[in-house]
Amino acid sequence: MNKNEKFNYAIRHTKILKAPKQSLATFGGTVVRYYLISELMDKVNKVRIREGKVIAEKPKIVVPHYLLDVFEGWDKEVREYAERTFEEYGENIKGLGYKFKNDFEKEKVVSSTIADMFDKIKEEIESRGENLAVVIEGVDDNWQISLMKFIIELSMRSFPGNVTELEERGFFGQMGKDKKNISTEIEQLFKDVQENKTSIYQLGKKLRQYGSFKDYEDRFFSLFRKKA
Numbered sequence: 001m002n003k004n005e006k007f008n009y010a011i012r013h014t015k016i017l018k019a020p021k022q023s024l025a026t027f028g029g030t031v032v033r034y035y036l037i038s039e040l041m042d043k044v045n046k047v048r049i050r051e052g053k054v055i056a057e058k059p060k061i062v063v064p065h066y067l068l069d070v071f072e073g074w075d076k077e078v079r080e081y082a083e084r085t086f087e088e089y090g091e092n093i094k095g096l097g098y099k100f101k102n103d104f105e106k107e108k109v110v111s112s113t114i115a116d117m118f119d120k121i122k123e124e125i126e127s128r129g130e131n132l133a134v135v136i137e138g139v140d141d142n143w144q145i146s147l148m149k150f151i152i153e154l155s156m157r158s159f160p161g162n163v164t165e166l167e168e169r170g171f172f173g174q175m176g177k178d179k180k181n182i183s184t185e186i187e188q189l190f191k192d193v194q195e196n197k198t199s200i201y202q203l204g205k206k207l208r209q210y211g212s213f214k215d216y217e218d219r220f221f222s223l224f225r226k227k228a
Helices: 003-012 076-088 114-128 140-168 179-195 197-209 213-227
Strands: 015-018 030-039 046-056 100-111 133-139
Touching: 003 133, 003 140, 015 114, 030 114, 030 140, 046 114, 046 140, 076 140, 100 140, 114 133, 133 140, 179 197, 179 213, 197 213
Parallel strands: 030 133
Antiparallel strands: 015 133, 030 046, 046 100
């Protein structure tokens, strides 16, 4: 098989047996412990268990084309796959920069089946109360692709919640807008309030979104006094 065929094979045969109970944190880093189980290709009832951590930095607000330093600790070919995938699905994660480090720790080969080993690891995870642990069934010679598939899926699952929390605190206010455009939009919203008092709530929302509330605070609250 050529490189693309190997990647596609690994993706098709990767299963997330147990996903983390939490998503990526918005305002801090996240450490996900992984257990990746794979069958040995040349031996019957032999599986390899790889353990490590994926360390995700706090998401950053960025413009597109931020992929060069997103992945650390993966092989070059695996990074190329991940970057192509992020480019393909970039609209789903546009505006946030995630960065991931693969901190591989150890591996061992045991006599077992995938199902039996999963049951054992799952029991250990639950007994320790690990909410940020994942168990993955992957392909032995392309296990990093299997791990990368999980990381990309976790990013996309976390993205909506991360964006919502950032928007609520106004961190996305100036994404894609310069100060002149923001000022023009805000002035128009103030004018809208003169014609339609209910627009005051939209104005307040935009001021918070753009992180400009303090700059217009007195002027904004004066509208409430006029309304009263």
